[in-house]
Amino acid sequence: MxxxxxxxxxxxxxxxxxxxxxxxxxxxxxxxxxxxxxxxxxxxxxxxxxxxxxxxxAALALMEVTVAHFLQSVRERPPHEAPMEALRQAVLEGWDTLNDVIEAIAPVELYLRMCRVVESTPALLAAHLRRSAEVEETLAAVLAEREGVDLDTDPRPRLAVAVFGGVMRLTERQWSVGEDFSLDAMRALTVSYLEQVGPALSESWRTH
Amino acid sequence: MxxxxxxxxxxxxxxxxxxxxxxxxxxxxxxxxxxxxxxxxxxxxxxxxxxxxxxxxAALALMEVTVAHFLQSVRERPPHEAPMEALRQAVLEGWDTLNDVIEAIAPVELYLRMCRVVESTPALLAAHLRRSAEVEETLAAVLAEREGVDLDTDPRPRLAVAVFGGVMRLTERQWSVGEDFSLDAMRALTVSYLEQVGPALSESWRTH
DNA sequence: TGTCAATTGTCAGTGGCTGTCACTAGCCTC
DNA sequence: GAGGCTAGTGACAGCCACTGACAATTGACA
Incomplete structure (x- = not known):
């Protein structure tokens, strides 16, 4: 009590x-x-x-909650999943359960509106990106542990996380400038972008 | 005159x-x-x-010069190169010629020291990351034009740039915390990391 | 040389943020 | 339940980044 x-x-x-x-x-x-x-x-x-x-x-408090939620999801992924797959599943699962987590603090609608404010306010965007960088470092450590590799000598954890983080930030941004602010739209974007990473890195985009 | x-x-x-x-x-x-x-x-x-x-x-003025230098390098890449290859070549070439560009303003050594300050000062790091995000947007536009695709409907330019940017920021960071602050070390890291992106995204890292 | 315009200094003010200190209100003991 | 203890607060003073307004200076140019 x-x-x-x-x-x-x-x-x-x-x-x-x-x-x-x-x-x-x-x-x-x-x-x-x-x-x-x-x-x-x-x-x-x-x-x-x-x-x-x-x-x-104060402005980023809600983002912080979602970050913690996402990190938790990653840690709970079954160890047999490949690194990128674990991250992918964690985000997708994260979006599913995020609603309840947020609603305990503020209306989800407020969260969505706040995301746009962050994305369109230079000072907030900067702070958000910095925080994202910290999260990536944490995430790299989690992956390294999962896979049993050494974070100091093996660059793969940080590389994977850097790539993943880059795609996720793009997702966030595109979602916030779009017109559909539902969590469903977010999930759709996430899936779509993650699927296209491979092709986007391929030799040429020209459809000659 | x-x-x-x-x-x-x-x-x-x-x-x-x-x-x-x-x-x-x-x-x-x-x-x-x-x-x-x-x-x-x-x-x-x-x-x-x-x-x-x-x-x-003022603190980021030198970084700004190198960014401009890099953007210029990208724009001058021959159009037959694949997107990622163009970016890769642009950075590598950029490191080669950066020395002269910087030296025209301040001792290169000052630039290197300043990089560390940026990386270790939260406020500066945040500003730097925000600027990087802007650069990525510019870069995406350049790639879209090169490849003749539409930036609004085709996510590949932004995806490629997001991935590339993620890896480059990791490179910057690792270089700044390392002990070899030469531009050569930077180039070596760049090559190494870019080469390992593919493998890092592969199924499993475990050498079962 | 005198006029014009660009550059600078001065001053006052706003807003984020911090240290200090006294005060109040919940808590705990006797 | 009176008293002491302490966490939480308000009030105040002050630092620093930054801005607007206006006056003073200084190069440009007729």
Whole structure:
């Protein structure tokens, strides 16, 4: 059983996050000041920074949840799957179960809108890409362990993850600029792109 | 022939850039304030911001030159080369001729040191990755044109570039954390990684 | 030389973020 | 249930990146 203190803290954090996301998606990230958020929640600006390391962290909080969810999916993949297949299955399975995970925090619709904001806000996109790079490193370690190879001497884990990450980021981006913001559309794009990686690297694209 | 004004402006910009890079590499990016740079060059802080959109822009100025150099190399590749081969040749050729391009602005050694700073400074790394994403978009357009395919309907250009970009960023990173900071080492890594992409994506890595 | 325009300095202000310190409110013990 | 302890908070001061506005300076050019 949680203490009153814990619950209060939790409520403050949720209020801050929800308000922040709401403002970011309606007013825009840059046009929303931390003071705006704090004022709307009726706490001091200082308190905001006690819950979030910065404005960015609040904006990317939902992405962080999906990342954790995806990483978990990868770790749970049966060890007999080949590396790329495990990653592929993990994302696909991830999209299936993501709905519930997100909904526990905020409406999925808010998540989708926030994705677009991230993609269209330079500062947020930069932070997101940096975070993605960190995730790739983690992922490489997971693959290395799965396959029993040494991360320091064998470049294949990092290579596979770099390729995979590149394709996934392209997927994210294309999805966010498209018109269908459903998770289904995301899954369709994922499958389509992953299937086309091989052909795209082939000798020539010209259909002479 | 350039006017006195032009030359003065050029000199101011060079002084600001050189001083900034020097301070970034010796004192660290975050510990160097814009005021420090401006004071060292003996101009007002405001003037710094008239030459650079921000602290980051100064820090990434050399990277920007190499990016432009690389893009140029790609555009000059003979049209009969397959997409990935053109990219590959462009980087390799790029490393060969990069020395002269950089040296015209700052000592190559400063460039190398700055690369490490970028890789180890979160804010700079984020900005660098964002810029890389932009470059990939440009590159995709170049490839689409070369191959005569439509960027909007054919995902292959962006896919190829995403994969290539992923591998190149991995190369950059591994090079910057390694101990051999020569351009030769960079080229060797490039070749090695590009060669291993195929195998890394293969079914299994286990040498059962 | 005097006028025009580009470049710069100065100043004031905004916004993200941090350190400090006093205060309040939940918690725990006696 | 009174008192002490401590986590959480607000208030304030301050740093730094960055911007707008305006005045001062300096090269360009008639």
């Amino acid at each position: 949680e203490s009153l203190r814990e619950r209060k803290k939790q409520r403050t954090r949720e209020a801050l996050l929800r308000t922040a996301l709401e403002l970011f998606t309606t007013e825009g990230y840059e046009r929303t000041t931390v003071d705006d958020i704090a004022e709307a929640v009726d706490v001091s600006q200082r308190t905001f920074f006690r819950y979030f390391a910065g404005k960015e962290e | 350039e006017s006195l004004r032009e030359r003065k402006k050029q000199r101011t910009r060079e002084a600001l850039l050189r001083t900034a890079l020097e301070l970034f590499t010796t004192e660290g990016y975050e510990r160097t304030t814009v005021d420090d740079i401006a004071e060292a060059v003996d101009v007002s802080q405001r003037t710094f911001f008239r030459y650079f959109a921000g602290k980051e822009e």
